Amino acid sequence: MFDLSKIVRPNIRVLQPYSSARDEFKGTAAVYLDANENPFGTLNRYPDPLQKQLKASLSEIKAVDTQNIFVDNGSDEAIDLCFRIFCEPGKDRALTFTPTYGMYKVSADINNVVLDEVPLDDNFQIDIEKTLPLLEDERLKLIFICSPNNPTGNNLNNIETILQNFNGIVVVDEAYIDFSENESLSQKIAQYPNLVVLQTLSKAWGLAAARIGLALADANIISLFNKVKPPYNVSRLNYEAAIAALGQPKVFEQQKQLLLQQRTVLQQELINLPFVTNVYPSNANFLLVAVTDASGIYNRLVEKGIILRNRNSVIANCIRITIGTPEENELLLTTLKNLNL
């Protein structure tokens, strides 16, 4: 049985969070002399600690109750918060499936937590038979599953089997969910009290510079995130940029459709190049491409001013290509054709 109180670090369970001026008085007043702000200016006041207006907007778009939403400065920060809430440094463990997003390992190292890296199978899928016995380890508190997975681009299977068979927290990183044909697992948080879905406005929503991420989970888990966050954790500039972008769903939808169409174009054109050996199917805004010589091709493109992500160190002779504008993609294809490899 999953029991949240057993999974939370003891110091976090008993933590008395900081109570800010804005926490203690929640109404509207004519005069605010409670937070040592400068009374002059336009950015002089602290922002809403709980980002109510942004959460109302996210709630509609994501079809998730506001009590199930936590907002922070991007998914990378949320990954770190998960370690801080659930893993005792030097004692508890975490697990992920590789190859995957590199920050789970870096964040584990920063927090002095051992991360078990279980290889995905030949189809970049979770080997569930091999995984189930690993879930029995009492020290294992956190599992990170990136789906669609970066850098392989595919949706991962068996996530619900893991949720059902694990008494710790399963963090599903859905940074690329808007490009996926699968529905978000956020629609199942009522069913799984041990599920944390991470999403971000950095990718499909075009707000990488604004640093807005969200965690979607059971209200008890959301309370823990709120307990450990700095009091005014999201800047008002970023908050307003997010609200403005979310208010333009048609722009979002048009860009997304264009990127999906461009993904197909790139897929079809790349596979015809003589030095391309495979273009993996993608549910994200990038393609994983196997070539004859990844580092060679990467370096030749750098000379031409085009930067791809060389993933040779992670998957032999593979490069990851982000879907750009039609013009950028066209330039990439022409340049690749003219390499005469």
Ligand SMILES: *Cc1c(COP(=O)(O)O)cnc(C)c1O
């Ligand atoms: C890009 C990326 C992130 C980072 O998201 P931010 O919200 O910008 O911090 C997290 N997870 C994955 C899998 C990513 O590819």
